[in-house]
Amino acid sequence: MRRAVVTGVGVVAPGGRNREEFWQRIVNGKPAVRPITAFDASPYRSRIAAECDFDPAEYGLTPREVRRTDRFVQFAMASATEAVNDAGLETGDEGERVGVSLGSAVGASITLEDEYVVVSDRGRRWQVDHSHAMPFLYQALVPSSAAAELAGRFGARAQATVVSTGCTSGIDSIGHALRLIQDDEADVVIAGASDAPITPITVACFDAIRATTPANDRPEEASRPFDSQRRGFVLGEGAAVLVVEELEHAAARGARVYCEIGGYAARANGYHMTGLRPDGAELGDAIGDALRQARLNPEELGYISAHGSGTVQNDRHETAAYKRALGQAAARTPISSIKSVVGHSLGAIGSIEMAACALAIERGVIPPTANLTSPDPECDLDYTPLVAREARIDHALSAGSGFGGFQSAMVFSRLREAA
Template identity: 65%
Template sequence: MTARRVVITGIEVLAPGGTGAEGFWNLLAEGRTATRGITFFDPTPFRSRVAAEIDFDPREHGLSAQEIRRMDRAAQFAVVAARGAVADSGIDLDTYDPYRVGVTIGSAVGATMGLDEEYNVVSDGGRLDLVDHRYAVPHLYNYLVPSSFASEVAWAVGAQGPSAVVSTGCTSGIDSVGHAVELIREGSADIMITGSSDAPISPITMACFDAIKATTPRHDDPEHASRPFDGTRNGFVLGEGSAVFVLEELENAKKRGAHIYAEIAGYATRSNAYHMTGLRPDGAEMAEAIRVALDEARMNPTELDYINAHGSGTKQNDRHETAAFKRSLGDHAYRTPVSSIKSMIGHSLGAIGSIEIAASALAMENNVVPPTANLHTPDPECDLDYVPLVAREQLTDAVLTVGSGFGGFQSAMVLARPERRAA
């Protein structure tokens, strides 16, 4: 039996500097940065005081007062993005068997912001040893269990098929979409609403990354603090956001005349079984994920037109990733443009993988490679074509997007135009 081919027919993005897929893409194409000093709380006690925040009013995005009360910020992002993706796809879900419509949502840290805020309330600012539950939001349990994200999205779109939350750290956003693709390929679902969401900019999250010195202390210049592949980089910038897609089988999309952004041609994930935060310098595990994703897509490395890098802005990651591209793509790694959008919108942990899939699909849509902002002084050990500062117009028919996460997670996905892959 031939596996069904899966395509993206709807995209919605909530990201710093430009909510909505169009605003998001405009920011990337123009090379603008959305990183700034933290405004959600007083960051003075922290080592890193910069982040990429979204100016988000849930009421302006159609959420009711009850929905706002019930859902954490990250869940609100996911629901708004899901509704937007369904609208963008033009699909009428009421005409499909609801048991054949599924949901997978990725999240690294769940409702961290809501839990942090509510603990502050029930403990009276940390003064009570025994917290007083009477002051908690009524739906606090939903904040505790990340599965509520998938439930909320399923309710919002009327999906009664397979439903799950995928939480694999910073690769959650790729892995959730990869899981959705497999559900369609194997015949368990016909339509999948999939993506990821995280809203981690809270005191507890900043403290966690301060402890391991992973985030940048460059708070005196927040607009230029995120510097992937640059020799002066000193850590990543925390972000937030969501991207959600409508996935469906290729023939169904053609039959209903849907606009097809890209086919998800290949996906793979591997683990280094090595260290919670450390990476092997040779990039072997990421290279293996890339190799398997290309094999699944039945594509050669020379067919790739662009690589959307993980590019977190830490020396360890950037050098590991550079080694992985060389190891998996050979000489073609030197001929393939690479960029990191984290230079503009920060690192939204579990959400970023889906946001980068959206960037990859939109790069194909517009035949433009987004730039790596703030790349003025290239690291000599990162000697590939990392597209500095300014977007590049280029025919882009096939894209590799990758993710790397604490715990050793390494994931890769190949997007391609269906007609090119068929040829």
């Protein structure tokens, strides 16, 4: 079977404008959460978020690109450019073997909401006036515009796809890239996910189901995965893009390899839109399947990047899934949630967490779970509280869980030849 490796990493995240700033932020366990500045959030229950300090011009985006694209597309373009440069990849001459796989949960929600305000005269008109809409409104309507922008930017002429499976979109998009490589549909796939959901409508949606935290008085301490004092997750934004490449293709051009994609599996619980079965069966099954594909025993895992959203339901469900899938090895495996630092950027977070796994393998450091000062007694695994650890990591697992019942798992491994 054709093997897929990661040869480039690009990240735009809260508190980190690029890959290195992101890595330093999560390793230091310094949360990038603050009161929302994107709009007046005073009427809302949850008024804090992990926002990106993002200037598209700094990333080489032209005024025309900025004009026609939503913030989530700009995040994707910036992180993809960093990843492609990191990989030393020249895509022009072999674009027919280069693909795009991009995940997003909510797409261009900022542009759609802003433009609705305009064409409806701030909601006063039921019959909206299209003549006041921006000329690129259709591109905001279809999430596929993000994949199209990346394909055009890098001359990728193989399959270009958008994956939208809620909060597992970031893992699933890389999983789709893996399949494209294995099926000989592409030699290189620019893969990852992006979301910019910090908008009034998104904040209102999560307020309605009380999923986000109301701990507005101390933003830096509000995201508390696996902690008994947690009160919900913190909304975030950002993107991560990886260059996923067929191993022999990467070797032929002398590319540096971060890691190999060892296994990927996804499940649906068919149970409830927002509810989770307490036994963690489906997530545990996805984890077990990913490990089998990677030909690993649970004892071989060196690190788990947890979904770790900071809700009671999810944290306990996830703990049960690890115990179910890993058995006794669950208690001995270091686990952490970087959402404690960068918040929950919905569809993007899975790719951001996979970027963290690639860097953890390369650099031998396990990022900590920030704000974990009083662990939930029912979350009794090693969730790496407060302080990073140095450790050799040959195999890292990332698990994701999304509204709608989506459950995904992916294994990154140190390249066997290098090991």
